Amino acid sequence: xxxxxxxxxxxxxxxxxxxxxxxxxxxxxxxxxxxxxxxxxxxxxxxxxxxxxxxxxxxxxxxxxxxxxxxxxxxxxxxxxxxxxxxxxxxxxxxxxxxxxxxxxxxxxxxxxxxxxxxxxxxxxxxxxxxxxxxxxxxxxxxxxxxxxxxxxxxxxxxxxxxxxxxxxxxxxxxxxxxxxxxxxxxxxxxxxxxxxxxxxxxxxxxxxxxxxxxxxxxxxxxx
Amino acid sequence: xxxxxxxxxxxxxxxxxxxxxxxxxxxxxxxxxxxxxxxxxxxxxxxxxxxxxxxxxxxxxxxxxxxxxxxxxxxxxxxxxxxxxxxxxxxxxxxxxxxxxxxxxxxxxxxxxxxxxxxxxxxxxxxxxxxxxxxxxxxxxxxxxxxxxxxxxxxxxxxxxxxxxxxxxxxxxxxxxxxxxxxxxxxxxxxxxxxxxxxxxxxxxxxxxxxxxxxxxxxxxxxxxxxxxxxxxxxxxxxxxxxxxxxxxxxxxxxxxxxxxxxxxxxxxxxxxxxxxxxxxxxxxxxxxxxxxxxxxxxxxxxxxxxxxxxxxxxxxxxxxxxxxxxxxxxxxxxxxxxxxxxxxxxx
Numbered sequence: 001x002x003x004x005x006x007x008x009x010x011x012x013x014x015x016x017x018x019x020x021x022x023x024x025x026x027x028x029x030x031x032x033x034x035x036x037x038x039x040x041x042x043x044x045x046x047x048x049x050x051x052x053x054x055x056x057x058x059x060x061x062x063x064x065x066x067x068x069x070x071x072x073x074x075x076x077x078x079x080x081x082x083x084x085x086x087x088x089x090x091x092x093x094x095x096x097x098x099x100x101x102x103x104x105x106x107x108x109x110x111x112x113x114x115x116x117x118x119x120x121x122x123x124x125x126x127x128x129x130x131x132x133x134x135x136x137x138x139x140x141x142x143x144x145x146x147x148x149x150x151x152x153x154x155x156x157x158x159x160x161x162x163x164x165x166x167x168x169x170x171x172x173x174x175x176x177x178x179x180x181x182x183x184x185x186x187x188x189x190x191x192x193x194x195x196x197x198x199x200x201x202x203x204x205x206x207x208x209x210x211x212x213x214x215x216x217x218x219x220x221x222x223x224x
Numbered sequence: 225x226x227x228x229x230x231x232x233x234x235x236x237x238x239x240x241x242x243x244x245x246x247x248x249x250x251x252x253x254x255x256x257x258x259x260x261x262x263x264x265x266x267x268x269x270x271x272x273x274x275x276x277x278x279x280x281x282x283x284x285x286x287x288x289x290x291x292x293x294x295x296x297x298x299x300x301x302x303x304x305x306x307x308x309x310x311x312x313x314x315x316x317x318x319x320x321x322x323x324x325x326x327x328x329x330x331x332x333x334x335x336x337x338x339x340x341x342x343x344x345x346x347x348x349x350x351x352x353x354x355x356x357x358x359x360x361x362x363x364x365x366x367x368x369x370x371x372x373x374x375x376x377x378x379x380x381x382x383x384x385x386x387x388x389x390x391x392x393x394x395x396x397x398x399x400x401x402x403x404x405x406x407x408x409x410x411x412x413x414x415x416x417x418x419x420x421x422x423x424x425x426x427x428x429x430x431x432x433x434x435x436x437x438x439x440x441x442x443x444x445x446x447x448x449x450x451x452x453x454x455x456x457x458x459x460x461x462x463x464x465x466x467x468x469x470x471x472x473x474x475x476x477x478x479x480x481x482x483x484x485x486x487x488x489x490x491x492x493x494x495x496x497x498x499x500x501x502x503x504x505x506x507x508x509x510x511x512x513x514x515x516x517x518x519x520x521x522x523x524x525x526x527x528x529x530x531x532x533x534x535x536x537x538x539x540x541x542x543x544x545x546x547x548x549x550x551x552x553x554x555x556x557x558x559x560x561x562x563x564x565x566x567x568x569x570x571x572x
Binding site: 112114115117118119120121122123124125128132133136137 | 266269270271296297298299300301302303304306307308310311312313314323324365368369372374
């Protein structure tokens with residue numbers, strides 16, 4: 001059995017999540033510190049969440065394509081992003097970033113502002129507040145963002161196939177392999193990858209839920 | 225220690241205007257909730273930015289809108305005791321203190337343990353804030369402020385979230401601890417008792433506007449304005465006007481009352497505290513009126529009797545008296561004496 005789609009998927013998702021994690025945290029922190037333009041920045045970062053991934057992929061193709069400024073610049077070093085493994089990572093980052101950003105932002109905003117104020121009046125620098133108070137106290141939300149963006153990156157299809165293509169052994173992930181298998185009428189292979197994806201995603205989300213604290217239902221005891 | 229504050233800040237419903245100087249004393253801002261008290265503390269600590277004005281601490285400029293100076297809170301060394309104490313939930317008590325200190329690890333640890341011992345928190349060094357009682361959390365927050373070498377202590381409604389038993393205990397503890405901060409603190413509260421017991425001077429804030437600070441005894445005797453009279457807990461207030469050189473006419477009660485001092489031309493309100501009304505045997509003498517009880521409410525240690533001039537439809541007054549006294553008077557004809565020196569006259 002050809003295992004490359006599994007390996008490429010995990011490798012792509014891991015690399016993308018690594019970038020998304022830090023970028024998402026930085027953006028969430030940056031946006032909550034903004035005085036004005038907060039709504040606009042928020043909308044721009046959130047957009048890939050609601051757009052069809054094909055639209056995201058199409059714009060990435062234009063942005064990094066051979067005729068674009070970036071594409072031409074990269075060509076000078078004999079580099080081309082389009083239809084490469086790196087393109088799959090970029091596509092996954094753009095699509096999963098809103099999930100990391102939004103959950104991290106929500107977790108930061110859910111903190112008691114007095115804790116931050118108190119730290120400031122006690123002389124603690126903004127940098128130490130970020131690493132020793134914001135991150136540790138928002139850890140459940142940040143972990144949730146991490147798992148959501150990883151599973152989203154694993155399942156990414158539309159932007160990937162537009163921008164990175166579906167080249168077996170190079171850019172073919174589990175989700176694009178399913179598409180290829182169905183087109184080739186190989187339903188057994190499609191089923192194999194579909195079940196793999198479901199299981200992987202399920203395990204990650206279950207692990208996330210097990211980590212979080214158990215809260216009672218917000219509805220209390222539901223009358224039957 | 226000297227703190228001088230003169231600031232203005234536009235809030236949603238009114239403009240906050242604060243002007244006072246605090247010198248080695250416990251100074252209190254007394255106001256109803258939402259009057260801008262906490263915002264004042266936040267401006268002093270550097271958490272919020274005033275629109276205009278100046279804040280000086282021991283001659284150092286913390287904020288000056290004209291010179292465009294606005295020190296970050298980290299550089300102000302102003303200790304702020306939050307209503308919910310704001311301990312760092314992800315750190316133990318010892319870590320909470322060490323986190324705000326400078327020096328080597330061993331030094332910090334030693335100082336933290338010393339401070340915790342001083343605040344009766346020995347043995348709780350490794351406890352997390354969530355596991356502590358309200359009183360312990362407050363002491364820990366005060367110890368943490370001391371660990372940070374604050375120059376001034378700001379107390380934001382320190383006891384408002386507590387039940388009455390704990391409240392009293394913590395108030396006594398705070399009085400004991402206050403000298404550790406050089407005895408200088410700025411307290412904001414809506415509780416007149418708290419303010420009277422803890423502070424030496426008091427300023428009333430009403431919808432953002434601060435009245436000139438006064439000695440607490442003076443303020444409670446002559447509040448001067450309607451807002452201050454209400455905040456100092458006077459239950460009986462009537463619209464009033466000057467009658468002549470020594471009398472006012474209280475409109476709501478339909479009574480002409482003699483005052484100890486000549487009432488000003490601009491008299492608008494008059495008030496008398498519920499426990500200053502006195503029972504008399506007959507209507508003889510000035511400021512004694514026949515009254516009737518409208519409603520009798522038994523309190524824990526006293527009776528609250530709502531009274532109004534006999535046979536009138538006037539607004540009732542609240543009268544508080546010891547239980548034995550009411551048991552003696554109940555059912556008899558009532559004559560109430562309004563001591564002239566206890567009648568508070570307000571011009572605004």
